[in-house]
Amino acid sequence: MSLGPNRKVVLAARPEGMPQASDFRLEEESPASLEDGQVRVAVEVVSIDAFIRTTLEEVSYHPSVALGGTVMAFCAGRVVESRAEGFAPGDEVHGPMGAQTLAVVPAMLVQKADPSRAPARAHLGVLGATTGLTAYMGVRHVGRVEPGEVFVVSAAAGAVGSLAGQIAKLDGARVIGIAGGPDKTRYLVEELGFEGAIDYKGEDVAARLRELAPDGVDVFFDNVGGELLDVVLDQIREGSRIVICGAISQYHGDMSQGVRGPALYLRLAERHARMEGFAVTHFADRYGEAEEALAGWRSSGEIRLDEHVEKGLENFGETLRMLFTGGHTGKLLLEI
């Protein structure tokens, strides 16, 4: 079999603040030969996730990418060559393969999709670890929302946010989303059925939240951090739970120095409230449960995740930047 070269996105410079196109460059290399236990995957689609930004820091709690190294990303694609048992050319797989066209990875790092349940690409979305599974764990096992409670989610039109809101709705909560711009808030209410949505770019979030949830907030699923976290903390009820899933507003700077902590954290003491953080990997023992629930809701149409698709590996930097500037709705993907 004749393979073209592998094209890959490598880290050219560590971003200062917001990632830029010039922080990345494309490189070509001849395909490496496979070792035992490895597969070669033709990557079809790259998932653009917030964690990628943190892997670009020199020191990070995710593994850090070296200068000149291939940028880490979750991908879906098709096996083109295998030296691993149970994997054959044509198999649809997904996993952390990196932003490249022809990934050589240990087969144990990727998973075969079960096409009778969902295509590999769905594992970057509704069934993705950093999207659907994260939303599921945050709602069910961290926030533990109860029927009738007020559930607020930030970055609500993003992949995790929109899924978290939909899962909370399925669990009986009154869901309010916070997102940027009237198109997104309309989407949340009209398309996803949220009870309310707040446009943080055009509206006074504190005032609107008081209107929509006059008795306060029971669960806040926070993907944003910064000032917004304080605005919601100010309106939590006694016994509320703040789910710390991410802090996308704080990822653009040097995270070890520049994070703005929640100045109103003493509301937790005043109102006997809890702020609990998590990463999806802390719930690895519940992946099966979550995938089963999510696959069911996806098939029945009870939850949906719209895709925002950009194309071309050469647009990786711009697409990653879009994740932080909020220019998308739903799951951000890069097709290659």
Added chain:
Amino acid sequence: MSLGPNRKVVLAARPEGMPQASDFRLEEESPASLEDGQVRVAVEVVSIDAFIRTTLEEVSYHPSVALGGTVMAFCAGRVVESRAEGFAPGDEVHGPMGAQTLAVVPAMLVQKADPSRAPARAHLGVLGATTGLTAYMGVRHVGRVEPGEVFVVSAAAGAVGSLAGQIAKLDGARVIGIAGGPDKTRYLVEELGFEGAIDYKGEDVAARLRELAPDGVDVFFDNVGGELLDVVLDQIREGSRIVICGAISQYHGDMSQGVRGPALYLRLAERHARMEGFAVTHFADRYGEAEEALAGWRSSGEIRLDEHVEKGLENFGETLRMLFTGGHTGKLLLEI
């Protein structure tokens, strides 16, 4: 019966930052006549607690004291006159009577001590709501420390801190206290039996904590906030609990503007940890359970709370200031 005048501490000016003697003045007034349901109490001892500082703000989550109003405080004393059923002259009582010599209060606001169990004064200390009960609820019902876990407490030589550490020890934890100065750290280790103590004034807290708890912290009972909270957050383990009891380092300024939020709060997400705040009043249904346990430990000598006693109502401002400058060990009281 002939009564002298009531002498009381009134708020002369709202403190800016640290309270000063000049923020308070003494006033005398003729004793008011009792109404039905009221008792007159000769106050013997005033409890100096951190919450007093917040009642001096114009806007506070505790009830706010008006300029010229009597400063709120918990006290112990003896009934001298009663128009309330079940209360007679000579009864030992404790409760929120204010910083004054002859308090007229609704009997339902105060409680009679059971001298067979503990004197009224103990209800400002080991059995006090803002001291022993607070420590108990924070350890047992918020931090839920388990045997063998590493329990760290800040302001560890203060009333709440020293009791929290002792209760955690009784529950089988390895207890490390953080306090200011070698006298206090010696006290914690030699007198109270803590496994370790860190002098935040003279030692590098991060380095010493890493030495004393190389595998990280399971429970942090925080009374201090500010930079110290970040230092400990940086060393929490997966699954740890941060108990937000107070933030004495942040009480001196304008609390609505000036609180420093924990910049490392994202450690909660990295390590699936929880930050939970409380006030003792959130656990009112457990006061009985807590008082029974605390009275037992007090009688058996399993826990102790040393007193730092100042004298004279005219020294109220200076004594309150001492609470924030750390010039005391154990429970700070003002005898009058």
